[in-house]
Every structure is written in C-alpha cells, then in structure tokens.
Amino acid sequence: MTIEDEELTTFLLELHRATGGDPGAQASMHAVGGVIGMDKQHAGKVAEELIGKGWAEVRTLSGGIGITAEGLEAARAAGGAAPAAGGAVLGKGPVLDTADRETVAALLDQVRATVAALKPGYTTLEEMVLDIKTLEVQLLSPKPKTAVVKAVLASLRAALQTNGGREAAQRIGETTGE
Template sequence: MSPEELREAKERFLLQLFEKTDGEISAQVSMYEVGTAITLEKDDAQKVAEELMADGLIEVRTLSGGIGITREGVEASDRKGAGGGSGARTLGDGPVIVPEKCEALDGVLCDLKARAGQLNLAFEPLSELVADFRTIDAQMASPNPKTPIVRACLESVRAVLQKAGDTEGLQKVQQMLGD
C-alpha cells in the first residue's frame, strides 16, 4: 500500500468506524468488520487500524480485534463531515440534553478547561469562564441537564473566547451551539 493509498484508507476507515459506532466512544466494533465494509483485506485492515491507533484516533478494546473510536477520533471524523458534520455534535433544541449529546459536550468541556489556563485572561473574564464551567458541570450532574441553561453558559463562554482570540476553542463552542 502506497503512502497515498494508506492515507486514503485511514480516512475511509475512521469515517466507517465513526458510522458503525455512531460516534460513541464507549462503543466497540471489530477492526476487520470495518475493513471489510471499505473493501480492505484482513491484513490491510489491521495495518490501517494500527496506524490510526498510533495517531490516537482509535484504541484497542479486545485482543481479537475489537476497537473503539477515541474522543480525538470523533473530532477528526466531525471535521471530515461524518454523521452530518457539526450537526451531529450540537446540543439540540430539546428541553433536556440527550445522553449522546452529553458525551460530546463533556469532550468539548474537557478540552476548553485544559485550554483556559493558556489564554492569559484577566481576572474578570477568567472568573466568568470558571463560573460558566461550574454551571455546566452542575447541569451535567443532573439526570436531566437543561439545554437552555447549558446553551446560555456556552454563549457566555463563546463571548470570552472571542475576546481572547481562541479560534480553536471558539470553533468547538460554536459547533456545540449549532452555529
């Protein structure tokens, strides 16, 4: 397999894995099943899976070839338009955030929290960001997290990130908001 063929196979494999797992990081599927779906032989499917593991986009779940997609793999798949693109990773408009959306939101929040310290924010915007994160965390601890409350907090986070010039974090928030 040439480097170009490998690159294309990795992209098709990741998108197929995303589809087979519905983008759920807790789901598991056989690497060989994914490979067969995109017309790869067993050895090639294993090679592509190993490459994606090295990239941190998928992980081994069982010794018999069970794999799962990682949070980074879901994000990469979203960027490539999997599951309808950004629509698959939005809060939605219902009164309560459904479990699949909670998982996506959790991934975005983990990333934003890790980045917050690197934004060099003044005290007031940093305090606002922390308060918004705490409010979202409180909602996520509820069995029925309220979409309007989380949406309002994310809009506040978006405003802080815009002022801070954090385009990557801003993009993730806008994606969750459906913008």
C-alpha cells in the first residue's frame, strides 16, 4: 500500500505519532494538522481524505479521529515507527529535553481529546482545562520545568481517573513513571 500525496503522508504520520500507533486512541484532527502547520479548515479536509481512504475514522463530532488498522499499515509503509513498548517516560533532569517536550505534546493531544469527550461537572472541567493550559505554557518556556510538568500531569491523572478518562490517566502514569 502506497500513499501518493506528500501532505496525506505527513498528516498520517503525525496522526500515527499522536495516537502512539494505538487504534483505540484518538487525537484532534485540528491539533494533528496544527503540529504540521495546517489551519483547522485545511486539516479537516486532509483528515476527510484519510477517512475516505479508510486510514482514519471519526471518533467525535468535535474533530476527534483515530487511526485504523489500514492506516497503521500505511503509516508503517511510509516510515512510521511502531510504537515503543511501554511508551516514552519523562526524564529526571530539572528541565525537559526535546524528547520530553515531544512526549508531553503528544500526551496533551490525547488528554485534550479525552477531556472533550467527557462530561464532568463544571468545576472539574475548569480544573482540567487550567491544567492543560499550564502544560501548554510550560512547553512555551525555553526551559520547561520537569517538576512542574509532572505535578500538573499528576493532577490531570487524578481528575481523569475519577471522571471516565482511565486510558489517558494510565498513559499519564506510564509517562511520569508512576
């Protein structure tokens, strides 16, 4: 199976990375497109093409998509690496390195998609959104603090576990080494 269009390939590989190659995971099509420099409208069009090819599927009406088995095959044929067993774990240094930043960014994609699908109370939703924003701000810093990121992820993990986001909470635990 080959992919003709370079743009489709780039989007598919980013979806593969954002979902960790897990057909059960989902990511925002807009976030996937944003990572590779697409605006929301264009990302939606490219995602529709992937869905049409059977490489992705709609998960939520708000733009959540997942990669299919055929999409995994196509991504691997295009150079996408198979997901590492156990996933990436944040380093122990005081500041996040490049790999840690990428890990947190991918984790944030999954958390955003999960939070969008949940129906927690207003206060809990507000807490999770503020935690997400705190992580986003840390990633903007030239020296994002590992301790801050881990503390905020622990807060998100607790909120997700009690509100139906167990899969995302488990991934946070794996990423933080808990």
